[in-house]
Amino acid sequence: MAAPPGVRSAVPWALTAVLVATAIAYPLTDGGARTAVSWAVVLLGAALSVAHAAGSRGARTGLGVLGLVAGAAVVLESIGLATGFPYGSYDYGDDLGPTLLGVPFLVPLAWLMMAWPSWLLGSRLTRGVRAGRRRPARVAAAAAVFAAWDVVLDPQMVQAGYWTWTHPSPGLPGIDTVPLTNLAGWLLAGLLLMALLDRLVERTATGPRTGDGAPLAALGWMTLGGALAHAGWLDLPGSAAWGATLAVPVLAALAVQAARARR
Numbered sequence: 001m002a003a004p005p006g007v008r009s010a011v012p013w014a015l016t017a018v019l020v021a022t023a024i025a026y027p028l029t030d031g032g033a034r035t036a037v038s039w040a041v042v043l044l045g046a047a048l049s050v051a052h053a054a055g056s057r058g059a060r061t062g063l064g065v066l067g068l069v070a071g072a073a074v075v076l077e078s079i080g081l082a083t084g085f086p087y088g089s090y091d092y093g094d095d096l097g098p099t100l101l102g103v104p105f106l107v108p109l110a111w112l113m114m115a116w117p118s119w120l121l122g123s124r125l126t127r128g129v130r131a132g133r134r135r136p137a138r139v140a141a142a143a144a145v146f147a148a149w150d151v152v153l154d155p156q157m158v159q160a161g162y163w164t165w166t167h168p169s170p171g172l173p174g175i176d177t178v179p180l181t182n183l184a185g186w187l188l189a190g191l192l193l194m195a196l197l198d199r200l201v202e203r204t205a206t207g208p209r210t211g212d213g214a215p216l217a218a219l220g221w222m223t224l225g226g227a228l229a230h231a232g233w234l235d236l237p238g239s240a241a242w243g244a245t246l247a248v249p250v251l252a253a254l255a256v257q258a259a260r261a262r263r
Helices: 005-028 031-057 059-083 106-125 131-159 180-204 213-232 237-262
Strands: 090-092 163-165
Touching (some): 005 031, 031 213, 131 213, 213 237
């Protein structure tokens, strides 16, 4: 028996509220407490993605998102660890707990947190694209959002000691701990993942049956709120500036869409 529409909508919003409150606590903690907050944020974000995908597009889509994204994360991250492709050479720290093929469990959960909202935003940004070109535009936009999110997140994780880069230079201006190869790798991985995710939704979705506001709100807070935390508490001004800069064209595009919808 399917959950009532009110429940399908309420659960993602409740998870978003707890996620935002937990994320606010991150820069206010340190040591073991900060690691616990990191785990809580990622678990809540992953749960939000799966719950929203299932509630809005059906249980098959929710389970498909869980299996596809987690599986892709383990495969691509294990390849990256073994070969340095496509992200560059890096090593995980000792604070992330159990691993699978060398990949800490936290990592596929983080991909789950990031991938579904990125696909939703990519879909929204490309609504006005001509039908024949909409799928490749949607995949490209979602991959760009996916990679942009990591521009803000990765310096924070390096600062926390969760992973380190063998050759962190050259990087984006203002970010000296994460190489440009990582951004290129995220764009490549994002294109592959979003293409697969797009096909999954096409074949399994029975909706949307509820709105996409909750995961998009979580994405917005994790990006802009993360940039604020980087600037004000974490001493990461470079990634703070990049987070704000990358958010501006997205917010402008959404504002234009909203204005057109009101006409």
